[in-house]
Amino acid sequence: MTRLVGVLGGAGAVGRTAVERLRGFGLPVRVGGRDLARAGEVARAHAAEAVMVDLFDDASLAAFCAGCSVVLNCAGPSYQVLDRVARAALEAGAGYVDAAGDLVAADALAQNPPAALARHPAVFSAGLMPGLSGLLPRLLLDGSPVARLDVYVGGSVEISAASAVDALLTRGPKFGHALAMWRDGRVAPHSLAPLRSITLPGFRGRVHAVPFLSTEMIGLASAAGLTELRNYTVYATDNLPQAFATAWADEGQPPEAHADAIVDAAQRDVAAHGRHYAVLAYARPRVGSGLMPRRVLLRTPDSYPLSGVVSAVAARQVALGSVIPGAHFASEVLDPEAVAKELAADPLVSELALPSR
Ligand SMILES: NC(=O)c1ccc[n+]([C@@H]2O[C@H](COP(=O)([O-])OP(=O)(O)OC[C@H]3O[C@@H](n4cnc5c(N)ncnc54)[C@H](OP(=O)(O)O)[C@@H]3O)[C@@H](O)[C@H]2O)c1
Known part of the structure; x- marks a missing residue:
C-alpha cells in the first residue's frame, strides 16, 4: 500500500516544514499549491513531487488526493477551507490531517459524515495552537x-x-x-x-x-x-x-x-x-x-514551522495506521508522550522541560 502523504499548501509557512519533516521520516510526499513553481521549489529541495492544485476546484483537488494514504492540509484560511479537503481526502480513500480547522471544520464534517469516516481518521487542529x-x-x-x-x-x-x-x-x-x-x-x-x-x-x-x-x-x-x-x-x-x-x-x-x-x-x-x-x-x-x-x-x-512539525507527526501517525477512524482533534487523539519524544529531538524546539514524576 502507498504511504504517499499529500501536503496541500506545502510551500507555505507551516507546510514547508511539514514537507521537510515527512521526508525526514522517510515518507514519500506530494507538495500541492496553486503556484506550481513555488511548490516545485519545495519539492525539489526535499526530493518530493509537485502538483498544481486549487482546493476550490473539485477536479484538481480530487486529482491531488488520488493515490495518497494521507492528505495533510496546510492551506488556509481555515474558515474558507472548512471540511472541503477532508471530504476529498476521505473520498479518495485517504486519512486526513489539518494544521488548523478547529471545531467549525470538524462540525461541518460531522453534520453529514461521509461513509469513509468509518474507515479513515480525520484529525483537525494539528498545529501549535490549537494542537x-x-x-x-x-x-x-x-x-x-x-x-x-x-x-x-x-x-x-x-x-x-x-x-x-x-x-x-x-x-x-x-x-x-x-x-x-x-x-x-x-x-x-x-x-x-x-x-x-x-x-x-x-x-x-x-x-x-x-x-x-x-x-x-x-x-x-x-x-x-x-x-x-x-x-x-x-x-x-x-x-x-x-x-x-x-x-x-x-x-x-x-x-x-x-x-x-x-x-x-x-x-x-x-x-x-x-x-x-x-x-x-x-x-x-x-x-x-x-x-x-x-x-x-x-x-x-x-x-509556524513548529505547527508544521506537529502536523507532520500527526500525518505520520495516520500513515502508520496508529489513529483510529473518525473525526478527532489532535490534542485528544495523539499520544502526548510520543509527540513530546519527537519534539525533544527536533531542532525547532529550543527547550522542552517535561514534568518530573
Ligand atoms: N494551529 C496552529 O497553531 C497554526 C499555526 C499557524 C498557521 N495555522 C493555519 O495553517 C494554515 C496555513 O497557514 P500558513 O501561515 O502556512 O499560510 P501561508 O504561508 O499563506 O501558506 C498557505 C499555503 O497554501 C497554499 N494555498 C492557498 N490557497 C490555496 C488554494 N486555494 N489551493 C491550494 N493551495 C492553496 C499556498 O500556496 P499557493 O498560493 O501557491 O496556492 C501556500 O503554500 C492557516 O489556515 C492557518 O490558520 C495554524
Whole structure:
C-alpha cells in the first residue's frame, strides 16, 4: 500500500516544514499549491513531487488526493477551507490531517459524515495552537490529583495573512470564551482579568497574558474532570490585543479588511522583541496531597514551522495506521508522550522541560 502523504499548501509557512519533516521520516510526499513553481521549489529541495492544485476546484483537488494514504492540509484560511479537503481526502480513500480547522471544520464534517469516516481518521487542529497547546498539558494529567491547571501560550512571531483572517474569526462559542475560566465542571464567564506586565518562565521580558478559555481547553478540562483551568494567550506588547479589539469593534467590515493591521502589529512585536514562542502549563496539586506543583514548558523560535512539525507527526501517525477512524482533534487523539519524544529531538524546539514524576 502507498504511504504517499499529500501536503496541500506545502510551500507555505507551516507546510514547508511539514514537507521537510515527512521526508525526514522517510515518507514519500506530494507538495500541492496553486503556484506550481513555488511548490516545485519545495519539492525539489526535499526530493518530493509537485502538483498544481486549487482546493476550490473539485477536479484538481480530487486529482491531488488520488493515490495518497494521507492528505495533510496546510492551506488556509481555515474558515474558507472548512471540511472541503477532508471530504476529498476521505473520498479518495485517504486519512486526513489539518494544521488548523478547529471545531467549525470538524462540525461541518460531522453534520453529514461521509461513509469513509468509518474507515479513515480525520484529525483537525494539528498545529501549535490549537494542537500542542492542548496536548502538552495532558503530560501533567497522568493520574496525579490536579486541583488547578494554568496554561499560557504565545509570544512574538510574524502572522501570515491567512492566519490573520483565521485569528480574527476565532470568536464566538465555537472557539471559546474571553475572560472566562473552567470551574466546577462548567465555563465560568467573566471570572478572570488580563494579567499585565508579568514575567513567566520561558517567556521573554514582561508580557501581557489575556484569558481565553478555548474550546480545546474546555475539552481538556471536561475530559480530565478538572476542577479549575485557566488559559491565557500571551502577547509581547499591546500591539496585537489593540489591533484585534479595533477589528472586532468594526462590525461593518469583513475580517479581511483588518488582516493587514494584524500582520503589521505582529511585525512590530517581532521588530521590538525578536521572534519567540512558548507553551507553559502548570498543574497545582490538591491541598493536603503532599505533592509539589508540576509544569511543562516548550520554547521555539517560531510557532509556524513548529505547527508544521506537529502536523507532520500527526500525518505520520495516520500513515502508520496508529489513529483510529473518525473525526478527532489532535490534542485528544495523539499520544502526548510520543509527540513530546519527537519534539525533544527536533531542532525547532529550543527547550522542552517535561514534568518530573
Ligand atoms: N494551529 C496552529 O497553531 C497554526 C499555526 C499557524 C498557521 N495555522 C493555519 O495553517 C494554515 C496555513 O497557514 P500558513 O501561515 O502556512 O499560510 P501561508 O504561508 O499563506 O501558506 C498557505 C499555503 O497554501 C497554499 N494555498 C492557498 N490557497 C490555496 C488554494 N486555494 N489551493 C491550494 N493551495 C492553496 C499556498 O500556496 P499557493 O498560493 O501557491 O496556492 C501556500 O503554500 C492557516 O489556515 C492557518 O490558520 C495554524
